[in-house]
Amino acid sequence: ICRLKVIWDLIGNKSFCSYKVKTKTQQFCRNEYNITGLCNRSSCPLANSQYATVREEKGLCYLYMKVIERAAFPARMWEKVKLDRNYAKALEQIDENLIYWPRFIRHKCKQRLTKITQYLIRIRKLTLKRQRKLVPLSRKVERREKRREEKALIAAQLENAIEKELLDRLKQGTYGDIYNFPIHAFDKAMEKQEEETESEEEEEEDEEESGTREFVAEDEFEESDLSDFEDMNNLKGSSDEEEDAEDQSSEEEETEEELEEEKTKAKSKGKTPLKGPIRKKRAYVEIEYEQETEPAQKSKAT
């Protein structure tokens, strides 16, 4: 009885073949000597006594042949022939080795050789191009870095740092004459010095110039009402700058104090009151604004 027919009956259809992989539409053969990779009567290396394949090892193609004469010697069953690197010559070699073999096997061997040479060429081309190196990330490290970055961001206080740096640059004068502020800085410095020695000067004034009239504001005097009066003061005090400065500083001081009181009353209702020095500066600044730099206030970029 035909041995191969029996074999195929069993492994192909009825019984089990360990190389067979079944999918919904097709059956594949996992046997390494299989020429097409499908599970067919003509492609099964177990069910065919005369069989040939082309396989590739380390970039070289080999032709494997199995004949019925060596069926009893499993160790020597497959004959391995090294094929030439040249594709055309390799095809000729296949033809020469598989002469008088069935058409199917010859054809399939050549097809397989073609495919193999194509993918070998592609491999060689890709290795010449730049290859993407995958660097594994450690999840623990990434999480740690992320956390440290957040903490560093909080510690950096970027806005404050940038503002400080910009103000320092303004003070140093890197901006030159673009902004008019530096003049006020000098004025402020001068007036601060005068505030320190003010008490002495006031006493001197009283001693020297008794009988002069000074216009002093009321207790609940609103600073906003000052606008007209201030201009008048400026006009008057053109002759003696120092006296004017002193007058202004004393007036401003008084209005500052009043404003401070008002502000404390106002602020104590709702929000937290500002700290002392900032409040003072604010009052000071508002006076300046009303004098000169109103347009700058409006041009604030939002």
Added chain:
Amino acid sequence: KKKGKTKKLKQKIKPDEAPVQEMEQAEIEVTENKSESGACFPPTFSVSEIKNKQRRHAMFLKLKEEKRKQKLELKKKKKKERKALGDQAPPKEVPKTIENQRIYDETTVNPEDEEVAFDEGTDEFSAYFNRLTNPKVLITTSDRPRGRTVRFCEQLATMIPHAHVYYRRGLALKRVIPQCISRGFTYLMVINEDRKVPNGLVLCHLPDGPTAHFKVSSVRLRKEMKRRGKDPTEHVPEVILNNFTTRLGHSIGRMFAALFPHDPQFVGRQVATFHNQRDFIFFRFHRYIFKNEKKVGIQELGPRFTLKLRSLQKGTFDSKFGEYEWVHKRHEMDSSRRKFHL
């Protein structure tokens, strides 16, 4: 004993009636009987030994409250002492921060250091700082960039004057670099992308300058930023470099400074900030306005991102044969939480 009993009663009020309760009550009773007063526990007792969750929680809360009270008392006492001493009070203690506790790095630059000044006069950036060259930046990405990376590149190009974005068509960097040099570029910036998000930056100073490789994180594009201003104008921005203290930090800082042209146009009122904090470099781009000599308002425009230096290599980009000046080695350098390198 009475106190112990009242405590037991309190605990009984809790709505759990498992029979296990009695066993534990017995335990607690025993331990409480051992103690001298109801409030203090013997040293072997710990809150975690109580099996019942609600009771354990109650005990824990009590413990916490006691601790808090003690702390408050301590504070009050200290305050009183301080008041009493008046002027002679010891100076207020400064809280420890990571910046305070930072391990002193021996390569920290002293502002008057002559050697550093000499080095900086003769290094690769001296040409820029002596105003011999003007910066010209080429921005590109890794292969096949996704939309986010492309937009990030575009925004970078708007911020950095004289910057050009080119699409990378699978070109090898080593071949790109000679072409860039021949066309007069001073910087090559390659933004590496992974999973549709930019995550790396290679900054290469061109006429054989150093190459720095950074890890990029938390990129915010312009449209994702809240309360931002209008697009940046073509004016040359100012540059702020904060906190670059060590030699390495100095060289990186100079690298960043050389990206921008020398003379900032103050009319534009734009400022680009590179702020180093604990080895993370935060980049921000703002527009500022001086309200008066004591107050300045800043408004953020432009993208923001953080960088972390991974390696600094002498010479242009050459990952195989390059000579690395500094490489971040995790096991050596990340072992201490108080040691920073920039």
